[in-house]
Each structure stands twice: as C-alpha cells, then as structure tokens.
Amino acid sequence: YVMSMARVKEARDAAQSLLKLCKPVETEEDVTTLAYWLQGAFDAFAMGNxxxxxxxxxGDPEHPLPAWPMLAACAHMTQVTKMYPSDLMQALSRAAGLMYNASGTLQCFDIDPSGPAAGSTGPWDFQFCSEQMAQEEPY
Incomplete structure (x- = not known):
C-alpha cells in the first residue's frame, strides 16, 4: 500500500497524519523515502532482535528497545481488527515508533534521510554512503 499511494495525491496527503509525519508526503520521491524509513525500522528490529x-x-541507553523488538513491532500490526488502509498505516506508525521514538517524546517523525532520523555520523553512515548496500535497495 505504501508504494501504491505514490500515485494518489489524497493518499499521500493522508500519510502525514496517519503516520504522524512532520512534513507532508508530496512527491513520489517522498513516498520512496517513506518506504525506506519504514523498512529501516524493521531492518533494525531484525538486527537487534x-x-x-x-x-x-x-543507541539510547535511557530508552532501550524492548525484548524481542520485532515481535513487539509486529504486535502493533496484529492488533488491527479491520484491514482498512488507514488502520494499517496507523499501526505501522506505532510499530516504527518503537525504533524512531523509543523515548516517547516525539510529536512527529522526520523521515528526511539527512535529518535527525538519519542517525549518527559513525562508520556505518560512511560505509552506507560510499558503498551500494544491496539489502537497502529493494525498490
């Protein structure tokens, strides 16, 4: 559903409120950025499961991920009782929020790949920028 909403302006407009994004999803490129941002959360859950x-x-000792974070994230998805896209998107936001808002203090998510959600400036960021990482190029 996330990638298909690129073609429909109303779906892109709804994404901002449903996913609690700081900025609107205005272009097809923004949808791809959103998909990578969501995928990044689940990649992280798998690596730190x-x-x-x-x-x-x-990287936040004050607010660690829960035990079995993949299971905790997926629990948000399995609690959806009606398969409406809006319900699924809100559940997806809560799932990603385990990674991107472990402190619970963010009011919205910044999905800008060069913004605060980009993470640290450590060696992984250099490697990611200097090498093509096949697992990060699915779309």
Missing amino acids: FPYPSSYIN
Missing part, C-alpha cells in the same frame, strides 16, 4: 531490552541498535 534480542530476548532482552537493548540499546545496541537505537
């Missing part, structure tokens, strides 16, 4: 709370992936 430990049976105990951990800040290894999110």
Whole structure:
C-alpha cells in the first residue's frame, strides 16, 4: 500500500497524519523515502532482535528497545481488527515508533534521510554512503 499511494495525491496527503509525519508526503520521491524509513525500522528490529531490552541498535541507553523488538513491532500490526488502509498505516506508525521514538517524546517523525532520523555520523553512515548496500535497495 505504501508504494501504491505514490500515485494518489489524497493518499499521500493522508500519510502525514496517519503516520504522524512532520512534513507532508508530496512527491513520489517522498513516498520512496517513506518506504525506506519504514523498512529501516524493521531492518533494525531484525538486527537487534534480542530476548532482552537493548540499546545496541537505537543507541539510547535511557530508552532501550524492548525484548524481542520485532515481535513487539509486529504486535502493533496484529492488533488491527479491520484491514482498512488507514488502520494499517496507523499501526505501522506505532510499530516504527518503537525504533524512531523509543523515548516517547516525539510529536512527529522526520523521515528526511539527512535529518535527525538519519542517525549518527559513525562508520556505518560512511560505509552506507560510499558503498551500494544491496539489502537497502529493494525498490
């Protein structure tokens, strides 16, 4: 659904409120950025899917990810009782929020790949920018 909304202005407009985004999703490029941002959360959950709370992936010892973060994220999706796109998108926002708002203090999400959600400026960021990472190029 996320990629198909690129073609429909009303769906892109709704994405901002449904996903609690700071900025509107205005272009097809914005939809791709959104898809990568959502995928990034689930990539991180998979890499840090430990049976105990951990800040290894999110880098915030004050607000670690829960034990089994992939299971916790997917629980948001399985709680949807009606398969309406709006309900699914809100559940997806809550799931991604486990990664991007572990502190619970953000009012909205900045999906700009060069903004605060981009993460640290450590070696992984350099490697990501200097090499084509096949697992990060699905679309």
